Amino acid sequence: MTRNLPSAFVSLIIAFCVVSIANGNLRAVGQDAVDSFRCFNMYLDFNNASFEENYLMMGAVAKQIEYLSGDSDVSEFSAYMAGYSTSAESHKRTGRDALHWAETGAEWLQSSVSTRNKPFTGLQLAAYIYADRILPHSSSRLVREQMLKIYAVWLASGGGSGSVNHGSATLYQDYLALDHEGRDNYILGQLQQTWVPE
Amino acid sequence: MTTPPALILENVRLAWQGADAPLISIKAQVGDKLLVLGSNGCGKTTLAETICGYLQAANGTVGRSSRLGYVAQQPKLPVTISVESYFGQLVSLCADSVVNDAQQCMNLFGLTPYAKRKIGDLSRGWQQRINLAQAWLGDPRLIILDEPQTALDPDGMTSLRNVIADSNACVLIFSPPQTGCETLVDTHINYSELC
Amino acid sequence: MLNLSTAVFRQLLSWPMLLSGALWLALAYNLSFDEHLGAASLGAFLSYIVLALSALILRFGYVLQQRRQQGWLRQDSLRGTTARAVISETVAAMFALLLLVVCSQLIVLALSPRLNVQSESHHIVMSRVESDNSWSFAWDDNIPAGSKLCLTFDFENSPKGVFESYIAVKELSAPVIAGEIFYWPLSADNVLDRTITLEAPAEHNISLIRPIARLVIERPPISALPRLLLNQLLFFFTVIALCLFIFRRLKVNGNLASMGALAISSLTNIKGSYLFPDVGALVASGLRFERTALTTSNIALFTWLAIGAILIYFSCKNPVANKK
Structure with a gap:
């Protein structure tokens, strides 16, 4: 009986670890490899989904990739594809379909602002989706306010860390110099300028 | 200056025995050769393993030479490596102060022609010879043989008899009666006489 | 002792194992740095290496159990050379880990993969x-x-x-x-x-x-790879020591001992636990890699190594006889 005690004790520790890993309270040594492998497979799924233009799949997989690897480029890319690129008139979608995907793309970007590692480019993209793809088909005041708010945040960030938009600080300061109504018009003016996506 | 005994057991009670079991005492000097005969289950292997230090005695004192060779009844051998490699590793395990000659030990039991062979490829009889030869490695002062005749052919028994006769160590053999071990040494005692 | 270490090493890394290791490294490299699908992150590559090192610890436990069945433990306790056997086993295991770590380093340094461009x-x-x-x-x-x-x-x-x-x-x-x-x-x-x-x-x-x-x-640059891999090696030194201690002093089955050692070492990842030194970052990989790599304090590291040394010291003592 006493000879089996150490084995029982070690088994108990292993069981405790297994339960803790299952609960998400503990990361086992080597467990990251599982996530890395899952991530690799998800990039594969993402590529397939993007090839098939399956935007819902792209969005779902991008969320997982972002969670596993911290790479937020994929979620911005899926939002760009769904909400901006293929919602253009040149893609010959029905207006309703284009609006639906534009709203979906904007929603993806907005709901993940606080979880994306680098949210800055996505802010600008969201503002442009609202301005170019949603607002022309919607008279909702809420949508307009949302767009103004997002773009103001983007202006405040100066385009984000590592931004190439060197003039952004001046843009925000010009914006601040205006009164409340003037600020809204300033943003609308900025958004009406042609935006060439990266 | 007197030489310390190779083995001294005083009032030893084996682990599995009850409180009323008779106590075992033995004293053997280097050079003594002794065959302990006992029927199955009387405690021969337990006693041998207690002397080797693998099992704890319930009480009493066990004193023995630190240079010890042991032939287990059921040999545990690394079947995946060659005989030569096995003895090579055993030499590395022996204390540095001891003169080790693996080749010499292998010669004792005619193992040299099989040196390159994998242990697992050899017959049970030859494996028993390996089991016996390893006990002589490291110039032991005390050698315990637990049923050493198992699987040995007459030629093997002759080798064993000669090796025991030539050995300077204290040799203690445990065996049931009528197995042929009686021919190995001259002094025979019954297990019950140890008590 | 070299003879013994070599024997354990050969048992640990037999030809099929070496081949599997080489295949795993090639796979790990491709999974991590594939032009289109790889994460292009050192963290992803290290995560596969840590998994291989963990697998090697499990293999070590298996070999220890095999050696018990082959009677080596009885031989070293009979001949009073347990310390020599334990040190040989430690050296063999460390050398096997070192081999894997050096090979993984050589692959990355030789092929210099495309890493995430942002620093x-x-x-x-x-x-x-x-x-x-x-x-x-x-x-x-x-x-x-x-x-x-x-x-x-x-x-x-x-x-x-x-x-x-x-x-x-x-x-x-x-x-x-x-x-x-x-x-x-x-x-x-x-x-x-x-x-x-x-x-x-x-x-x-x-x-x-x-x-x-x-x-x-x-982000740790590619030039930090030798230090990152050395950290992994230092982490696994104590895991080996733990495995040997559980196996030899507690007389637990080798396979269970290696699993136990990995489980106990995983407990270092529990945040705010003062039971173990905070050395989880030594094997930082995957997503946590950039956030925690190279952050282990010297005190925690030396405490971890000291625990390993103490465990080896106790494993070196002759085993206590069993009670039947």
Whole structure:
């Protein structure tokens, strides 16, 4: 009986670890490899989904990739594809379909602002989706306010860390110099300028 | 200056025995050769393993030479490596102060022609010879043989008899009666006489 | 002793095992640095290496159990040379790990894969509003020295003409310009405290845009790989020692002992546990890699190694006889 005690004790520790890993309270040594492998497979799924233009799949997989690897480029890319690129008139979608995907793309970007590692480019993209793809088909005041708010945040960030938009600080300061109504018009003016996506 | 005994057991009670079991005492000097005969289950292997230090005695004192060779009844051998490699590793395990000659030990039991062979490829009889030869490695002062005749052919028994006769160590053999071990040494005692 | 170590090493890394190891390295390299599908991160590659090292520990446990069945433990206790056997086993296991680690390093250095081009990585940081003009930030992990807070401030409600303010922590202060990202470099003390509170002058009425507050951490460059892999080796030294201790002193089955050793070493990843030194970052990989790599303190590292040395010392003692 006493000879089996150490084995029982070690088994108990292993069981405790297994339960803790299952609960998400503990990361086992080597467990990251599982996530890395899952991530690799998800990039594969993402590529397939993007090839098939399956935007819902792209969005779902991008969320997982972002969670596993911290790479937020994929979620911005899926939002760009769904909400901006293929919602253009040149893609010959029905207006309703284009609006639906534009709203979906904007929603993806907005709901993940606080979880994306680098949210800055996505802010600008969201503002442009609202301005170019949603607002022309919607008279909702809420949508307009949302767009103004997002773009103001983007202006405040100066385009984000590592931004190439060197003039952004001046843009925000010009914006601040205006009164409340003037600020809204300033943003609308900025958004009406042609935006060439990266 | 007197030489310390190779083995001294005083009032030893084996682990599995009850409180009323008779106590075992033995004293053997280097050079003594002794065959302990006992029927199955009387405690021969337990006693041998207690002397080797693998099992704890319930009480009493066990004193023995630190240079010890042991032939287990059921040999545990690394079947995946060659005989030569096995003895090579055993030499590395022996204390540095001891003169080790693996080749010499292998010669004792005619193992040299099989040196390159994998242990697992050899017959049970030859494996028993390996089991016996390893006990002589490291110039032991005390050698315990637990049923050493198992699987040995007459030629093997002759080798064993000669090796025991030539050995300077204290040799203690445990065996049931009528197995042929009686021919190995001259002094025979019954297990019950140890008590 | 060299003879013994070589024998254990050969048992540990037989030809099929060596072949599997080489295949695994090739796979790990491709999975991590594939042009289209790889994460292009050193963390992903290291995660596969850590898994291989863990597998090697399991193999070590299996070999120990095999050696018990082959009678080696009885031989070394009979001949009073347990210490020699334990040290040989440790050396053999460490050498097997070293071989894997060196090969993985050579692969990366020789092929110099495409890594993530940005030298800094951004991570989410917990923020809390302390008052109208002060905010506190907290993070769970040890983060590398030289990390920065990357913050965006909103000047919407500031008095007219105020385009510049400042952020202060005790006597230190730094200017904040409207429309520019504000970086606050964390001092060694801040990093250790895992929290910091920043304050802005109340009269400027600026506010932090909390959802986009981030922690900026420099990515370890490829030249840090030797040190990262050395860290893994040091971590696994104590895992080997644990495995040997459980196997030899506690007389547990070798396979169970190796699993137990890995399980116990995983407990170092529990945050806020004072049971073990905080050495989980030695094997940082995957997503946690950039955030925690090279953050183990020397005290924690030496405590971990000392635990390993003590366990080896106790394993070297002749085993106590069994009670039948």
